Amino acid sequence: MVLKSPPAEPTLPRLCGDLLQHTTAHGIANVFRAGHWCRRLLWAVFVGFALCCALWQCTEMVLNYYRYPSHEKITLASNTVLQFPAVTLCNLNGVRYSSVRKNGAMSNSLQDLSLQQSRRRNKSSCWNSTCPDAPLESDSYPRALRKFASEFNQLPDKEKIAMGHQLEDMLISCNFHGHQCDTSFFSGFIHYKFGNCYTFNSQKTTDIRGAAIRGEALNTTRAGFVYGLHLELFIQQIEYVREVTHSAGIRLLIHDHAVTPFPEDEGVNIPPGTETDIGTMKVLIKRLKSPYGSHCTDGDGIKNFYHDVYGSRYTRESCKRTCVQLNIMENCGCSHWEFAAPPDLRYPKCNLSAVGVSECVELYGYKFAHGMLPCNCPLQCKEELYQLTVSGSQWPSSAFIEKFSSDLKEMGGQLSTIAESPQLIRDNLVKVVVYYQQLNSQQIEEEPSVSEIDLISSMGGLVGLWVGFSVCTLAEFFELLVDMLLYLLRRCLWKAVPHTYAKPCAEIGSPAFTGHKTTDM
Template identity: 35%
Template sequence: MYGNCYSFNTGANGADIIHTSKPGPSTGLQLTLFIEQNEYLNGSTENAGAVVLVHPPDTVPFPEEQGLELPPGFSTSLGVRLSVIERIGGKYSDCIKAGEMPLLYKGYNYSVEACVKTCYQNTLVNDCKCFDTTLPNDKPIPACVDGTKRTRRCMYGMANKQKTDALGCREKCHQPCSGRSYKETVSMSHWPSYAFDDKLYERLSKRSSKIKETLLDHNESRRNLIKLKVFFSELNFESITEKPAFDSVDLLSNLGGLMGLYIGASVISLFEFLEFVGKVCCLIKTKWNVSDEANIRVQMG
């Protein structure tokens, strides 16, 4: 929520996007993080480490809610695989297309979390007449933490309602019709090893005098250093596309087949019934003629 946040390979400010043509850790991103535990606030910072989130560059990252925690003293390998999802909108689902839902995060595509944050901020602005400083705002109103007791109480009340979804933001923010995500495979091992500690200290101490003063023994290295590897486990990707199981063409085709079957059977039955009636009439007429001929013979006789 309040730590330093860095983004890699976003293409922001005209920077080139770095590409890779091979899977595996050797062609991915490798970071050595120095977390400086001696600067943590006493009684306030519960966890030691860092948080990492792999996301498409056109969506807003929320590492405090979606990220993976990295503990110090470990080397974490994060193998990712791209997944592309295409949902059907309109009459088939309530997914949201790009541009349909206005967001406070300008320049980014729609995502569920960005929509929920926007809904929460708009509720604060409309009901409490103040805004949350951790979220974007484009209204000329004061911050909730700098306002009166009423505005602060209003913000705390809205925050509690947001946790239980009493504001209904989750119901309004449906899944995007088109989106990308990354499936992650995590593996970890202790790092650095005792055999590598001296060499690592020699290499890192040249970077900063503070590192040189802090990493005086192996225990300090385990307390303050994190190794992270992010790479593509496979260069192929998974594509999930929704299609209607029963579209209008199939409906008309099946209706035509059923109508042909039932109407055909009805017509055949109708002709068979008419044929039966005709045979009965012919039989009655024949018997009637035979009876008349017999009467005539009797009268003549």
């Protein structure tokens, strides 16, 4: 009987050598298969260079991924139904002249303002000549204008509403999508400069006085001039305060219904005596939150007085105005009427006639205008904008004005007083049409430039290019790792078990082991 020798015990060098000689990673196996030492050296240098290049480029990819780059994707979405935007309109004259004359303090302030305006003109006419009677003191017209505005904004909201232009007096005709509309389609708010402002399709349930109105959203199913919002407005130039309001017309904004409009910074002026057609296109912007570059927010954890007062959504502009209001409250001890302030904070409104208050408010207004306040106001993650195309024509036309004049006489009131004069009609009436140019909306969406899948795919491609690694190659090295762990485990167990025989094969030659019998000689 011939006994076979037991297989050689595996060792770590043998395990590693077997894998490296037969691995699917191109180049590594050639280091061990090369017959001459010079070829082995060249292959080793080349494989080392390829590994370094692969490691360098993979590191650059990982670092670029953690810079969180992004890009913008622009798409044009076609819609069969599109929500109509909110349309806010304000008379450029904030307070009616007849109401000012009934208020003693504002009437006196208006007289001071008129006097300062006359002095300002006289001083301006003497700018390039010698006028011995010219005032030497600094121009106080802006101070008088601020005083007039301050006294108006110190009044209770109910009085300010009553002093402003009323929608019932301004709205002559309203038509949306071919159907009549009235004042119940408009909500409102008080603006520190323009007085009463009214918003069509705001989706709020109360008007400027708190009365119930229609709050459902209005949609449009057709694009074009005919299916938009048609408004005819009476701006009441006879009620304009000449010392304050130097231009006539309507301030109009088109905006998202969920945000607070700021007429002093946004919108367009609509002059009287014209029909102004405003074609619009909706633009939806979506941004990525941190850690991407825009660092946008939905307003969580950020103080926003405009949400507290009006229930509006977070915007960067509302955050900035809240920030300056907080700074004025903390440092001046009052709330500025130019910015929103919740009544529960119990800060009095700033009286700019008081000593030191005007200088303090002006200081923080200057810092706000020049970006010097420490305000954390990132961009909003979702924003709706409306691109406008504005055109105009004379209205009413010479052929139509006679018929229109007779219609105004039948309406009565102040309208009947201007009906006889075509010039007064054109000086006091405004027509505006707001419509979608097409039922398409543009979407600008910020997207990650490198996703996790892109990173893994690019790294796999680089490693495959330089050293020929694939998923199967990784499986081979994983198998090697398992074999090495099993080898170490067997070694540990072999050392832990006591050995009865130091040389178990020493008994192979004995008679008892081979089964041979001994004979006596």
